[in-house]
Amino acid sequence: MSLPEDMVREVLARVKDEGDLFTCAGTCRRWSFLAADVRRRRWPYHPSSFLSGFLIAKSSARSLFPMPASVFGRDRRLLRSFFHDAVGSLLKRATPLAARHGLLLMRLPSSRALLQLAVCNLLVGTCDVLPPLESGWRYHDSGYAIFTKADCSSTGKQQPSSSSPRGYSALFKVLVICGNRDHQPFTLHAFSYCDGTWNTPTETVFDPTKLGICGPLMHRNAVVCHGTAHWLVGWDHLCPSDSRLHTIDVDAKTSQVSLTKIVSPIRQNLHIYDEPQLSVSANGILSLIYMERPGNNWQGFQLEICTRKDDERSEGDGPVTWLYSRVVELKPPNQIQAERLHLTFLGEKGGTVVVRDNYMNFYIADLETGVMEKLKYHGHVSRQMFIPFEIYWPTF
Known part of the structure; x- marks a missing residue:
């Protein structure tokens, strides 16, 4: 009954x-x-997603590391355990690149001249292999994004389509923005699920060297906000208030690429401890999170959060105003000798921040309270390797 x-x-x-x-x-x-x-x-007032685990984008760690009280249990799980034997074998040597709304973009083993990608659904246990993409660049210097149909909908709701591949009615587009260490202009590749093909590569109209932007993208996994994918470029830790900080923005519907200059509100005397992170706040506004440690003791470890004024839209490379939102003081567990810690900011998703200390221990911190909780030892992990995996409520 x-x-x-x-x-x-x-x-x-x-x-x-x-x-x-x-x-x-x-x-x-x-x-x-x-x-x-x-x-x-x-x-x-909480976000529609919450952090349930993370992946590490390196060849020796094809596992999902769950958060406390994760829907995936308490211990790490090999990625192939989410799928039947055939798919699990296919992903045995795959590398995670990006994640969004419970979907995971993976790079499959292939020749240097080809990039073979697959989109996996860990909740359902399905995997969709995309057509190979010719590439003359290194995949780990590039950026990736997954768009769902909700990203292109004015209502923000998923709209199933009978023409979409099996198990992926929510998917709309996959993006690859190719960068390299020779400071050449970025090139965009977009795979449309409506057409089932990659588009003709689009070379961006801006030259990063003329803007003083050097090096690859600061994060591989795009931050998606209001139907636009964002990657951060141009950070200089020696001059954090410098205007070379930009976002590369790609529209979900049109795949149009733009460059937005960030006029940062951070103070000149602010001691930025780590490069900033792009994020999406609980009310759906694009945000920047800085880690600050102005003093020689733990009391200086703070998160400075700035939010973009969404009523101001940039044209070309024009600046958009960013405003101070709030400051969150990080509060370590009582048993931790906080004064000896040096933290690396790895990522944020759904109001949960993940940092790593100099002893390679991981911590999660609540973005509202700053209260930290120690996780297990996970070894050396850089920000480029870290991929947060979120559970998205509207999926249900």
């Missing part, structure tokens, strides 16, 4: 952790609607 709807809702309302609530949502369609309703009532 099935339980009455109000009784099920009452049971779900007593589930304290958001990850556990998401696990309950996978019971059946009826429970998924009820769990989503409970989640909206309890966390009305």
Whole structure:
């Protein structure tokens, strides 16, 4: 006998952790609607996604490392364990590149002249191999993005399509923006799920060397906000307030590329401890997060959060105003000798920040309270290797 709807809702309302609530949502369609309703009532201002784990983009770590109370359990899981034997074998030597809304973009083993990508759904256990892409560049110096149909919808809701590949009705487009260390202009490749092909490569109209932008993209996995993918370029740690900081922006519908100069509001005397991170705030605004340590003790470890004024749209390489939003002081666990720590900012997703200390221990911190929790030892991981994996509530 099935339980009455109000009784099920009452049971779900007593589930304290958001990850556990998401696990309950996978019971059946009826429970998924009820769990989503409970989640909206309890966390009305939280993002639609929450960090459930992370991946490390290197050949020796093809695993998902779960967060505490993750829907995937407590211990790390090999990626091939999410799929049946044939797909698992296909991904045995694959490298994770980007993730969005429970989907994972993987690079499959291939020749140097080709880039073979696949989009995987870890919740469903399916994998969609894309046509090979000719490449004369190194994949690890490039940027990647996954667009869903919600990114191109004015309502932000998924619209299934019978023409989409199996298991991927939510997918719309995959982007690869190719960079290199020779400071040449970036080149954009876009795979459309409507057409089933890669488009003709588009060379960007701006020359990074003329703007003083050197080196590859600062992060491989794009930050997607309001139907636009963003990559950060041009950071100079010696002069953090310098105007060479830009975002490369690609529109989901048109694949049009633009460059936006960031007029940073950070103070001249601010001691930036690590390069900034792009993020999306709980209310859906593009944000920059800086890590600051002005003093010689732990009290200086803070996150300075700036948000973009979305009512100002740039044209060409014109600047967009960014404003100070708030400051969050990081609060380490009591047993940690905080004064001896040096932190590296790895990433943020759904209001959870992940940092690594000089002893290669990982910590998560709540972006509202700054309270930190120590995770397991994961070795040396750079920001370029770190890929946060989010669970997206509207999927249900």
